[in-house]
Amino acid sequence: MLASSSGPDAASRAALRLLMRRLPGVSVMDGAASVEPFAASDPPALRAASVIEGTELRAVRVPDFSPEAKSGFGAFLDGTQKVQIIAHHGGMPIVIGTVSAAVRIRVDRRLTTWAQEPPRVERKIYLPLRYLPALAELGADGIQARWPIVDTSTADKSGEYPSQHPAVLLERATRAVDQEREQLEDWMAEAWCAKGATPIFMDGGISRSASVASSSLAVGVIKSHRTLYVEGDALGIVLGLRKGERSSVFRVSPRSRSSVMSWYLRLRGVAGRDPLWGLVRVEVAERERLSDRANEISRWIMAETTPLSLPDGRWDKLAYGVRDCEEFLRAIS
């Protein structure tokens, strides 16, 4: 996932003009400030997972890997999101969220867009309608016709409305955009799993969608490690993995998500770096002969470490194909 920021584009200017006609007193933000994604609400944590390859977690050298190794991935999937505060009204933030997702397939070693499901770009306006009575009275129909509106001031599951604090409303908007992006990614992933023919390298986990989590084509590669699925001695083993080594396979069963099998893989030498350097976690659907499968997919992922994704700061973990998706989406969204 790429969270990008940029100045006001044509789309945001159009949305602003629309709102200014509907909502007198709108205070326009200079430069349409972009918002960095909020840090996840969950704190960094260690969580135990059941090892399903052997009895205890250990380091496994990925066999038969060489620079000549071929990758089995035929496609890459990623999504992007952009959150821009374009105006305020009475202190209430008015936000435009843009989400996009695309599958890029590899043909003759070059990446191109999957023609069967073209990339999707969606834009919405995120407003706290509860605190913008003027707009609420006018109704959002006129705007909805051209710009879908998401109300960021709805009551939560417990029936409580969010505070009128602008920061709270902005966080709500950002989380809503985040969810939109995940839904778009899931939709794309499901489409690939239904129509695709080769394994797909997905940026992030695969467990949100049941059909994706059970597909043999989906391989999720997670770069962030706010939650480490190891405890005790196993943590040392994972953080001590050397380049070309993986951990034993374990099962990840998040709440309200599908269960998948997972393992850690060190893509690059860690000497002189922090322990998470070049470390990714892989998610695939549960299958038999899991060791062979883990080794094969690990070889594929390692084969994707060239070309480097520089100058992206995440180049130690970011596959070039995923970066290509992001660059593509940046160009069209």
Added chain:
Amino acid sequence: MIEALGRVVATERKPNTPHEFHFWTAISSPVGIGTIVRVDGAQPMDGQIPHIYGIVVEGFSYTDLQSPMHDVLGHDGLPTLAGFASTERAEIRLYTAAVLRQIPEEPLQPVPMGQVFLAEEADVHVALRMDSYLKEGANTGIPVGVYRAGGTDAVIYLDADFLLGPEAAHLNITGVSGLATKTSAVEWLLASLFKHFPEEKGSIAAVCFNVKGPDLCYLDQPGKVEQSDEVLYEKLGVEPRPFQKVEYFAPYTAKGLALNTFRNNEELLDNVTPLTWGLREVLQYAEVLLNKDDIDAKADALIDFITENVVDKEFPPDGILTKNHRVQSFAELDAWFRDILQGLEKKNGESWRTHHVATIRKVRNRLSNISTRCAGLVTDSGAVSDLPFGSFGDKTVYVVDVANLEEDAQDLIFARIVSKLREHLERRDLGVKHLVVFVDELNKYAPGDGPETYVRKMLLDIAERGRYLGLVLFSAQQFRSQVHRRVVGNSGTALFGRMDPDELSTPGYAVLSPATRTKLATLEKGQLMIRHPHFTQPIFVRFPRPAVMQGREGSERYPQSNEISLDAAILRALRPLDPTITLPWVQEITALYTEQEVIRARNATLLARPHDVKAYFSSQFRKIIPAQPAQRPMAGSIRSVPENDPYGF
């Protein structure tokens, strides 16, 4: 409907202008330097979708790599590992095109965004404004080559009005030596010109000065035409065959026996005519051979006097001259000088008719020297054999071979022939309405620096005023930058073959993009870059190999004859006029005469081209009555004296 091959792009740092735009294409796109493309604008202007035609002048390729170091790191410093990467980096082909034409032409605006298409043949015609002179009923197009790009094969036409006048005229070709591109291009273009020159514009002929090598010596002999060239010939509407009407002219060697040309093989002599001039022809152009040190005002006055009052006139004895003179040759002129100088010496005089004796001696020395310096061309006898001024034939090539001559003789031939051509064209009695004069080695004959020469002045004159007369200069050289600017500047059409990189680095080529210059430095044989008044940018074309025998092949197949005996030379000269002439006959007729007399008889016969060659040739010799053995007269008997009459009574 053809597919778009690119899209116009513009950024603040690289904006489009009315004369230049940028576009990207797929990696596999058949676009290259010199490709002509069409942009279809997205927004109509005055109800018309704008079409912009451009030619690619620069290309860029880059990846998303920010630093070369990233690639090194990515492959652990081992280039061999780079080939194993599962994915190629994203790569762009970005091109810059120079605008050839915008439609509508007003208002002239920066090139808009739009799709880019490979130009088809019809697009090429519009892009190069050829549609203005390829109209039905008013077609003045002369095919010069085929533009090829992608799947497009389009004939490129020059406008005859801008190639031969009167709108513009002259053609100049530049290229490195040794590839035969310059000569081949001119040969091809002449063939095309003869085939396609519009009938209503009148007749056309060409005079080619062969200044080096044998390349122009076999224009009437068929050469090898490969299949790929046949395709080009068909496309260009020209038959792949040698020139049908070619006449060669060459002076004799210094000895005067054989013609001084690469084409003096006996099998090829039927259309080779000797080029010989006498005193009158040379005196008119004495300025060519005499430098400024030779000719001061006094000497000039004496030469004028000789030209006006002496040559071809009866010059009676005066106080100094002892006898009547009629000067028609260098030998007779020398006798005239000798008579004057002897007369002055006898009378101890210092001047004759206001001409000082020193001036007379100087002029005698310089003029007498001409026949030595231009031996083979200038005859002592005064015999003249010349180009057929006044009866030039339509679509005929006249080749004057001066390749083996001394520089002085080359200059004299060039100056006199061009002057005569000009005179006849001014009088409209040359025989043809348009005449192309081809001169190679302009670096030598019209250099940008160096002393002012008669030949350079003549070339400048043709370049600046020739088009009004129908006299068109096709010139060639290796280094355009070193040719006089007014000669190349007046050439409406310029062709460029493969160029020397040093030459390309001179300021004259700064208008070309680096990529275009690189392409020029690596052009294949048979490719040219063309600049023409209708084309706003240079265009690259291919032309077919000329269907004439190349110089090297011709000189191997028809080797040049070495110096031969007098009898053989006479036989070789006369046999084309009368095939029944044999060597024994020549030997019998010439046995009693001197070499000079025999050569004079040969020259007279060749000039007259009589019906009865044998009789005419024989009649040129003075009568020699064979010596009769003296008969002893019968001695009368001595009458005996009677013994008885001792006194004889």
